[in-house]
Amino acid sequence: PAQIIAFKRTPNLDDLITTRVAFLTAYEDAGYAQQYRDFVEQVRAAEHRIAESGKPLRLTEAVAKYLFKLMAYKDEYEVARLYTNTVFASKIDGLFEGDYKIKFHLAPPLFAKKDAHGHLIKQEFGPWMMKAFGVLAKFKGLRGTAFDLFGYTEERKTERGLIVAYRRTIAALLPKLAPEHLSAVVAIASIPEEIRGYGHVKERHLAAAKLKEAMLLASLEAPVITMLSRASQVA
Numbered sequence: 001p002a003q004i005i006a007f008k009r010t011p012n013l014d015d016l017i018t019t020r021v022a023f024l025t026a027y028e029d030a031g032y033a034q035q036y037r038d039f040v041e042q043v044r045a046a047e048h049r050i051a052e053s054g055k056p057l058r059l060t061e062a063v064a065k066y067l068f069k070l071m072a073y074k075d076e077y078e079v080a081r082l083y084t085n086t087v088f089a090s091k092i093d094g095l096f097e098g099d100y101k102i103k104f105h106l107a108p109p110l111f112a113k114k115d116a117h118g119h120l121i122k123q124e125f126g127p128w129m130m131k132a133f134g135v136l137a138k139f140k141g142l143r144g145t146a147f148d149l150f151g152y153t154e155e156r157k158t159e160r161g162l163i164v165a166y167r168r169t170i171a172a173l174l175p176k177l178a179p180e181h182l183s184a185v186v187a188i189a190s191i192p193e194e195i196r197g198y199g200h201v202k203e204r205h206l207a208a209a210k211l212k213e214a215m216l217l218a219s220l221e222a223p224v225i226t227m228l229s230r231a232s233q234v235a
Contacts (some may be wrong), residue, residue: 013061020068027072027081028140032143036071039167040064046174050182062189063170069192070166073159076150077143080136082127107199120199155199158206166192173220181220184228188216 017040024033044060051057072078083104107120112150142148150156173185194209195202 013057013064016061017064020072024068024071025137027078028143032071034157035065039067039170042171043174046177050177050179052179058186059177059189062186066165066190066192067166067170070159075143075156076199077136077140080133081140083133084137102130154200162192162195176220184216184220188213188220191216230235 017037018218021033021037024036040060040063043063044057047059049055069079104125105122105124113121113123126131144151149158151160170189174187186214193211194212195205197205
């Protein structure tokens with residue numbers, strides 16, 4: 001008998017953007033997601049002016065990926081939303097049978113103790129945290145406002161500052177966009193890929209990313225007032 005071969009369609013740029021808009025809508029709200037879409041479309045319009053016909057929009061794709069990464073930072077509200085998501089519950093039910101208890105190992109910056117090196121220490125929380133997560137997830141609208149208690153920690157200030165600074169840096173480069181330095185601008189737009197982990201691990205990666213960004217901007221003869229060094233100033 002003839003064998004049916006199913007081909008999986010490769011997601012294109014519009015698919016990538018649409019998926020991330022949907023995620024950011026759930027993460028925050030439609031207005032937050034629209035900010036993301038509007039900026040990506042601004043970049044797309046600028047890149048179209050210099051792009052060769054039929055060639056992929058490398059800068060637009062990079063911004064679509066990495067602006068999203070910055071905007072979807074995993075704070076306390078997002079952790080709560082993900083744990084109370086029906087997908088998480090379904091996965092747990094699929095892994096275990098009978099009676100089981102869930103325990104969480106967390107190090108919330110606002111409450112966690114620190115070790116001798118100043119690193120946050122994870123604590124164990126019992127099943128009651130699921131109810132706490134359910135309540136906390138409903139308050140995601142407080143994110144970034146004066147009523148966001150978690151937002152006053154240095155880590156959260158830095159995360160919000162990175163979003164603003166990233167947009168400023170990319171927007172400043174768009175008027176000067178040209179084929180001969182497109183690769184350098186794409187590399188700058190991809191800097192958030194270097195920023196991984198949480199707490200002190202993230203701080204270490206951030207420092208390395210800051211140096212790399214400064215070198216790339218210098219190669220463009222741009223003012224070395226980098227998006228990463230400005231992050232704390234605009235938080």
